[in-house]
Amino acid sequence: MENYSFMKKREKHYHLSIKYFLIFTFFTFSSGSTLFFVENGFSPKLKSFETIIEIFTPHVMAMGLTIFVVAHFLLFSTRYKQQFLEKIFIILVFLMLLEESGYLLMSIGGEFFSMIKVLLLLLYSIAFIAMLWVVLMSL
Amino acid sequence: MKFLVTKSLHNASFFKYLIGFLSLFIILFLMTDSLLHHLQIGLTLEKASFSLFGNEEEFLEPLLFSSLLLQVHIDLFLSMFVVFVTLVSYIRLYEKSKYLTQTIHIFYLVTMASSLSLLLSYFMASNIIIFIWIILFISWHIMGLYLNSKILWKIIRL
Numbered sequence: 001m002e003n004y005s006f007m008k009k010r011e012k013h014y015h016l017s018i019k020y021f022l023i024f025t026f027f028t029f030s031s032g033s034t035l036f037f038v039e040n041g042f043s044p045k046l047k048s049f050e051t052i053i054e055i056f057t058p059h060v061m062a063m064g065l066t067i068f069v070v071a072h073f074l075l076f077s078t079r080y081k082q083q084f085l086e087k088i089f090i091i092l093v094f095l096m097l098l099e100e101s102g103y104l105l106m107s108i109g110g111e112f113f114s115m116i117k118v119l120l121l122l123l124y125s126i127a128f129i130a131m132l133w134v135v136l137m138s139l
Numbered sequence: 140m141k142f143l144v145t146k147s148l149h150n151a152s153f154f155k156y157l158i159g160f161l162s163l164f165i166i167l168f169l170m171t172d173s174l175l176h177h178l179q180i181g182l183t184l185e186k187a188s189f190s191l192f193g194n195e196e197e198f199l200e201p202l203l204f205s206s207l208l209l210q211v212h213i214d215l216f217l218s219m220f221v222v223f224v225t226l227v228s229y230i231r232l233y234e235k236s237k238y239l240t241q242t243i244h245i246f247y248l249v250t251m252a253s254s255l256s257l258l259l260s261y262f263m264a265s266n267i268i269i270f271i272w273i274i275l276f277i278s279w280h281i282m283g284l285y286l287n288s289k290i291l292w293k294i295i296r297l
Binding site: 010020024025027028032062066 | 209230244
């Protein structure tokens, strides 16, 4: 069995690593959002089906993985109730899927959905930053 | 899984394979990532400067900001996982190391500064910042290679 003081020390190092990981996640997220606004402004234009799939494919995997990795740190937390964490997680995943489907909605529903796409991105940004904050506070 | 109870890696051969091959893949990634950046942007001052700002004599167009931002976005995402996974394994295997806290700080900060300095060099149009980016980029790759080699070495000897 392991020495208790070593376990505490290791836990301290893991926490430090997780804090940096959260900062990194924030930078990755910020660069992605900035890229969206640099390319589209506040009124994204309709894209071809191929471009939509080209954007959707890496993002659905990468964002899903990132949300999973960030959220799984909460499994070790005793600070928040499970129901609260479940709600935040479900909202985040739902918003992520809607936000990623924004271009698809635009190709079906027309230019009107460009505003919806921007709104969804803003909502998703708020939910994602809230999740990062909750994880940071749980450490 | 005896490992889950004892937390000892000595008798967990499957776990050794998992961490060992993960480190090996990260080592391969770091090597090919360096090569890819050298081919796409350039790890020499002259080549990187031409790639970012273009060159009239050789009819090279400057890099679009959105293309650079996309590159930085992908770099941040990949390096984030590489650094995290490397350090999690390293903390587990070298928990008695004297400079563990410093290693965590330096590895994360150098990696983050690397991507951000590439963006900064574009805005400042400065060769000095490009040079800093090259140093930081090579540094974090060497650090990653060193830490993963240490992990692999320890795993083989366990």
